[in-house]
Amino acid sequence: MSNQLSVRHLLGIKDLQKEDIELIFSTATNFKDVLNRPIKKVPSLRDITIANLFFENSTRTKLSFELAEKRLSADVINFSASGSSVSKGETLIDTVNNILAMKVDMVVMRHSKPGSAIFLSKHVHANIINAGDGTHEHPTQALLDAFSIREKIGNVEGKKVVIVGDILHSRVALSNILCLQKLGAEVMVCGPVALIPRYISEIGVQVEYNLRKALEWCDVANMLRIQMERQDIKYFPSLREYVMLYGVNKVLLESLKKEILILHPGPINRGVEITSDVADSSQSIILNQVENGVAIRMAVLFLLAQTR
Amino acid sequence: MSSITKLILDQQLLSITIDRLCYQLIENHNDFAETVLIGIQPNGVFLSQRIYKRLLLIDPKIKSKYGEMDISFFRDDFRRREMIVPSVTTIDFIVEGKRVVLMDDVLYTGRTIRAALDALLAFGRPASVELLVLIDRKFSRQLPIEADYIGKSIDTISSEKVKVQFLQPEGEDGVWLNTSEKSS
Known part of the structure; x- marks a missing residue:
């Protein structure tokens, strides 16, 4: 089994090979083990900053990603569209580039428009993780x-x-x-x-x-x-x-x-x-799905950080 | 580039060395009631399995707990060196208040052991931590870490590689030193 993902971003399942999925699963199994320890944190991503950009409402996914990031010791900033400059007419690329100017390494994004994650990955340098783009992929x-x-x-x-x-x-x-x-x-x-x-x-x-x-x-x-x-x-x-x-x-x-x-x-x-x-x-x-969600997201973040 | 391979420990010497390490452990740990033995994944576990098995043969009354620990997520060279492939951690006990003996095959820069000390904290606060290694590569430490039990100390230069091989499932036991030489 290969030990590196074939992609730099997680935009959709469409871009993944079967080997990528198997690698994510085997890494998630390791993280599930970590999550059952008395101390559930590992220092792997301590030099990584992750922005969670949620242009659309979410409870489970947002909490799950945030927990996964914190369990990996990444620095986390959160953004939700309500009450932001998006309502003042700023474009998506401008919003994201402004956030990236603050030295952010990875972006987790949910957006109501299908393809928004793919679009973003072509215009910015951070690793993009699609947390749901409209009716397209999750x-x-x-x-x-x-x-x-x-x-x-x-x-x-x-x-x-x-x-x-x-x-x-x-x-x-x-x-x-x-x-x-x-x-x-x-x-x-x-x-x-x-x-x-x-x-x-x-x-x-x-x-x-x-x-x-x-x-x-x-x-x-x-x-x-x-x-x-x-x-x-x-x-x-x-x-x-x-x-x-x-x-x-x-x-x-x-x-x-x-x-x-x-x-x-x-x-x-x-x-x-x-x-x-x-x-x-x-x-x-x-509820097993929710529990496994944190381990899977830790695996995805960990493996994408390795491709940087 | 040609390379020279030198045998450091042959099969017989290796089992004598492992016996000695076992007796040294017994000297210091009595009946092992408060002791846990932990092998470091992936290479340390062949040594730790061997030592644990031998200890039980020498004295079947030994009560030590045994585990294997993966330290990939605690390494300080994540994203700086080659890809890290995590292996399995099997520690189904808490190390709180216990005397831990960490085991690895080769002690070189000391960075693996630093990561292991970090990883160990996730399972509680041990009373003490000791380190057992089969091969100590002297004069190559990058961190202030030393072993308590040493199978064999050797002088090496950084281009040399130490290869430890345990019978599994077939093949020869032994420790070899690989020296790469530049051909002129």
Whole structure:
């Protein structure tokens, strides 16, 4: 196994090789071990300064990145778009270059525009980590999802994973599809017709509109949230109808022939995509995902810092 | 460039040396009730496994705890030298108040041991820390660090390399000194 990433930035799963993903996983395993020690901090990135630029709201991802950075002893500065010069009309490159002028080495960015991370990586010198760019990609989420699956059921290769819900607006869905496929899993998407991108089967993904059939096929189900904030028009008649057709509840899960693993990237809308008894059941690994998120992000930051 | 390889410790001498190190440890640690032995990954663990096994053969009543520690994340040459490949840490105990014996195959600049001392603090505050090395390369230290138990001291110059090899899974035990010479 190679011990260096083939990329300087983490812009999307699309740019990663399978070897990169394996390297991130093996490094994350080391960091997970560190995170279970009495003292959870290592000094590796003590000479690195990282800016967290969140032009779009986030709780989990922002906290997870910040914790990962602090556990690696990096210096951290935080920025959120509300109340900043962005609202005064400053461009993205100007904003970032101003921050980089303060001697920042790496940038973690979330932005509502697809491709913003790629755009930024072409114009500034810092290492860029995409923490979600609009409806495009969210690579660290996909890595931690695959890592959590691997940890729970041994291997991703040959497993069947269904992604349920708002595939059209989900960056988690695209990154997950690419990541799982690179690791050799079979991927299916399931949701209302209007929320499935039209040409998705061309990237080797199966499409199923019936939730029960999808769940009977799969080993793992990744439940996505309906992204109301990105829906400019109505994509389905009512939330109630969505819950009836695409919500997972305990009765449905227990009627399946086998036990499947339930993932959710958060935030959960309890009673919509999954009910509370499913979210809190032993089949759900939602909190393992959050725990693994810190280790995965530590691994990504550590490995990218090595390419500097 | 041609290189000359000199055998420093052959199989027989190596096992005599390991026996001596074990008896020195027993002299200082009695029944090892408060002692933990920690091998430094990746190369120190072959030595530490060997010593731990031998100690248990000499006296099966030895109660020492045994662990292996990876120090990659604590190195001071991260991003300055070659890539660091982390290995596994297996320490399932707290070293608080214990007498720690760190073990590595070769003591050279002392930087690995400095990182190990740092890494050790993550597992508690030990009562004391001792260092056991198979080979001490004298006059090459960059930090004020010395070993308490030494298998063999040798004089080397920086272009020389010490190669320690333990039987695993096949091959010959021994320690070799590699000297690169510039051909004129």
